[in-house]
Amino acid sequence: xxxxPERMPQDIFLIGAGQTRFCExxxxxxxxxxxxxxxxxxxxxxxxxxxxxxxxxxxxIGDAVADQAHLGxxxxxxxxxxxxxLRVEAACASGSVAVHTACSLLRSGDVGTVLVxxxxxxTDVPNEVVSRALMGASDAEKDAAAGLTFPGIxxxxxxxxxxxxxxxxxxxxxxxxxxxxxxxxxxxAQFQKAIPAEMISESPLVADPLxxxxxxxxxxxxxxxxxxxKHRSPFRIAASQLSTDTLSLADxxxxxxxxxxxxxxxxxxxxxxxxxxxxxxxxxxxxxxxxALISLEDLGFAEPGNGISFYEQPDPNLTINQSGGLKAxxxxxxxxxxxxxxxxxxxxxxxxxxxxxxxxxxxAGATCCVHLLEHAA
Amino acid sequence: xxxxPERMPQDIFLIGAGQTRFCExxxxxxxxxxxxxxxxxxxxxxxxxxxxxxxxxxxxIGDAVADQAHLGxxxxxxxxxxxxxLRVEAACASGSVAVHTACSLLRSGDVGTVLVxxxxxxTDVPNEVVSRALMGASDAEKDAAAGLTFPGIxxxxxxxxxxxxxxxxxxxxxxxxxxxxxxxxxxxAQFQKAIPAEMISESPLVADPLxxxxxxxxxxxxxxxxxxxKHRSPFRIAASQLSTDTLSLADxxxxxxxxxxxxxxxxxxxxxxxxxxxxxxxxxxxxxxxxALISLEDLGFAEPGNGISFYEQPDPNLTINQSGGLKAxxxxxxxxxxxxxxxxxxxxxxxxxxxxxxxxxxxAGATCCVHLLEHAA
Numbered sequence: 001x002x003x004x005p006e007r008m009p010q011d012i013f014l015i016g017a018g019q020t021r022f023c024e025x026x027x028x029x030x031x032x033x034x035x036x037x038x039x040x041x042x043x044x045x046x047x048x049x050x051x052x053x054x055x056x057x058x059x060x061i062g063d064a065v066a067d068q069a070h071l072g073x074x075x076x077x078x079x080x081x082x083x084x085x086l087r088v089e090a091a092c093a094s095g096s097v098a099v100h101t102a103c104s105l106l107r108s109g110d111v112g113t114v115l116v117x118x119x120x121x122x123t124d125v126p127n128e129v130v131s132r133a134l135m136g137a138s139d140a141e142k143d144a145a146a147g148l149t150f151p152g153i154x155x156x157x158x159x160x161x162x163x164x165x166x167x168x169x170x171x172x173x174x175x176x177x178x179x180x181x182x183x184x185x186x187x188x189a190q191f192q193k194a195i196p197a198e199m200i201s202e203s204p205l206v207a208d209p210l211x212x213x214x215x216x217x218x219x220x221x222x223x224x225x226x227x228x229x230k231h232r233s234p235f236r237i238a239a240s241q242l243s244t245d246t247l248s249l250a251d252x253x254x255x256x257x258x259x260x261x262x263x264x265x266x267x268x269x270x271x272x273x274x275x276x277x278x279x280x281x282x283x284x285x286x287x288x289x290x291x292a293l294i295s296l297e298d299l300g301f302a303e304p305g306n307g308i309s310f311y312e313q314p315d316p317n318l319t320i321n322q323s324g325g326l327k328a329x330x331x332x333x334x335x336x337x338x339x340x341x342x343x344x345x346x347x348x349x350x351x352x353x354x355x356x357x358x359x360x361x362x363x364a365g366a367t368c369c370v371h372l373l374e375h376a377a
Numbered sequence: 378x379x380x381x382p383e384r385m386p387q388d389i390f391l392i393g394a395g396q397t398r399f400c401e402x403x404x405x406x407x408x409x410x411x412x413x414x415x416x417x418x419x420x421x422x423x424x425x426x427x428x429x430x431x432x433x434x435x436x437x438i439g440d441a442v443a444d445q446a447h448l449g450x451x452x453x454x455x456x457x458x459x460x461x462x463l464r465v466e467a468a469c470a471s472g473s474v475a476v477h478t479a480c481s482l483l484r485s486g487d488v489g490t491v492l493v494x495x496x497x498x499x500t501d502v503p504n505e506v507v508s509r510a511l512m513g514a515s516d517a518e519k520d521a522a523a524g525l526t527f528p529g530i531x532x533x534x535x536x537x538x539x540x541x542x543x544x545x546x547x548x549x550x551x552x553x554x555x556x557x558x559x560x561x562x563x564x565x566a567q568f569q570k571a572i573p574a575e576m577i578s579e580s581p582l583v584a585d586p587l588x589x590x591x592x593x594x595x596x597x598x599x600x601x602x603x604x605x606x607k608h609r610s611p612f613r614i615a616a617s618q619l620s621t622d623t624l625s626l627a628d629x630x631x632x633x634x635x636x637x638x639x640x641x642x643x644x645x646x647x648x649x650x651x652x653x654x655x656x657x658x659x660x661x662x663x664x665x666x667x668x669a670l671i672s673l674e675d676l677g678f679a680e681p682g683n684g685i686s687f688y689e690q691p692d693p694n695l696t697i698n699q700s701g702g703l704k705a706x707x708x709x710x711x712x713x714x715x716x717x718x719x720x721x722x723x724x725x726x727x728x729x730x731x732x733x734x735x736x737x738x739x740x741a742g743a744t745c746c747v748h749l750l751e752h753a754a
Contacts, residue, residue: 060440068517069510070514070624071466072474073467077625083621085744086467088465089447089448089466097449104482104488105481107487110484137447139445139451244460244461247451
């Protein structure tokens with residue numbers, strides 16, 4: 001491993017944030033979504049737009065569904081001084097990878113304040129166009145060529161998990177039910193209504209054993225965060241870690257654990273020098289219900305096969321996807337990883353607690369970012 | 378502007394590089410192209426693969442033409458330790474923006490050695506699919522909606538330039554003719570043959586006044602560079618600068634000058650603390666012949682309207698696109714910005730001179746990176 005030269009650690013602060021509601025935004029284009037979230041973030045940060053030294057845009061499927069690449073320049077064009085800008089993509093982890101990239105750029109000393117905006121416009125095109133574009137997150141030669149879609153991939157994962165750990169259909173339904181319950185009070189959520197576990201168990205089969213209400217929806221939305229080493233706030237990025245696994249499921253030793261999540265979490269807790277007991281709020285990547293269970297285990301909060309315990313007996317000291325998560329809050333893919341930080345900030349403000357964890361992965365866990373947000377009470 | 382804290386400047390070295398030939402690579406997939414260039418770069422650097430701390434992949438149209446996003450994880454999967462990885466996109470400037478991002482990451486102290494690979498697979502799909510995907514580099518709501526393609530955009534630029542500066546058809550043809558002449562001796566070039574200026578003037582009209590041989594081709598190819606602050610080489614990144622302009626041509630005060638090129642060049646010469654007289658080799662972004670002339674002017678090597686002088690009377694102390702440039706060497710879009718550094722390294726080695734300049738832009742100059750490479754003779 002590389003041993004960097006000694007240097008003064010520089011604290012990175014989340015100084016402003018804004019988002020659109022995640023839902024079907026029929027009257028907003030990709031540009032409109034970006035502009036709305038950026039304007040809200042700049043207002044929230046009490047900055048002038050020209051205080052932004054750089055823009056990083058996270059987007060996955062703009063090329064395929066909106067004929068729009070080059071979103072760095074598009075977003076920079078919205079600001080009067082058009083700062084340097086680029087787009088980062090890592091499938092559904094694009095948002096958190098953009099945040100991670102911003103943290104490194106801030107530590108480089110090249111920039112003092114970075115705007116990160118994650119945005120996705122998914123509802124303007126037929127579902128098959130979106131499904132094909134999303135399948136770009138997997139291995140086109142190995143997994144897509146076998147006829148798999150993402151529900152298919154996570155259906156295989158869920159089947160294996162049920163086989164290994166005797167998870168029942170009724171247990172699995174508790175996951176989406178709880179996330180939906182949380183979304184009831186989130187005005188930015190796509191589905192602000194409770195759905196009982198029985199209804200989830202009886203929703204249409206999509207990819208056995210996964211049913212419609214095990215799956216996160218197709219959504220439009222954007223989320224923007226302003227990070228700075230120059231301006232301060234009570235919210236500090238205590239850790240930002242990125243890990244990578246094989247792109248194809250076929251190259252993995254197991255289907256029921258994602259090593260990139262494990263590795264990113266281990267590195268993040270080491271970076272922040274805290275333990276899992278210090279965490280009060282988690283926003284995790286429940287693209288499918290089964291992913292929530294596996295992620296809680298890979299993050300180190302539960303033993304393998306035991307993630308469901310958090311849904312059977314909620315821990316009063318640890319909230320999980322209080323926003324509603326991907327399932328109920330919505331999942332405009334590249335916006336999710338940025339929005340998770342906004343959720344954690346709101347949750348930490350409300351609870352007065354110190355630490356929250358954001359977990360965002362891409363594909364079948366081939367890319368994973370874990371961020372720890374610290375609240376100076 | 379942000380004033381960073383005092384710190385020891387860290388030199389960034391180009392310690393290894395490799396590429397495929399740019400051409401129609403019928404027997405290679407996007408993964409194959411990436412793997413070939415990465416393997417060559419690691420061999421050239423005399424490193425073990427596990428010395429690479431991070432991977433940045435530059436790619437523009439993999440989603441649209443190969444159904445493959447998430448190329449960071451794909452590239453990391455090719456290495457035994459699967460280092461953290463991400464994809465960067467900024468249209469045709471993706472390659473240089475990835476290099477620029479790598480430089481910032483290296484200065485952050487987070488990583489010691491970064492692999493940057495730019496790759497594009499363009500010849501597997503019909504031309505109209507490629508054209509549509511490339512048009513994503515422009516503003517989908519403002520420019521594409523008007524029916525423009527990129528030849529159309531640069532046709533407008535060329536018309537205005539001819540109107541303002543009385544450039545003749547015969548003069549314009551000197552640009553591609555000279556780039557083709559240079560490619561004759563480049564084994565990695567797509568078109569290794571000389572084409573006389575008369576033939577360029579008589580090639581089929583594409584977008585008046587641009588003819589077929591004014592336009593860079595559709596190409597497959599990959600190029601990889603390994604950059605390090607831990608390992609040294611005789612080749613140092615003396616400057617890496619990124620600038621952004623409005624995405625749409627419609628929002629610009631002029632069609633015949635690209636402000637992002639001007640700004641990036643000014644910042645780069647300031648960063649390296651050298652002058653234009655110190656440059657011996659330029660690799661510039663001649664996506665269309667007219668772009669070469671405008672770029673030489675915006676980079677500060679010629680007065681407005683006078684870029685053609687370098688083609689009418691070549692400067693014996695300054696080579697321009699000795700590789701053949703985008704026109705004759707080929708333009709697998711995201712590979713180009715990485716390949717330019719490889720070209721400069723070869724040119725500086727051969728000439729024994731000290732400085733080379735790489736100029737790579739995206740869209741109609743909405744994103745521009747300028748890199749200065751220094752050779753310790």
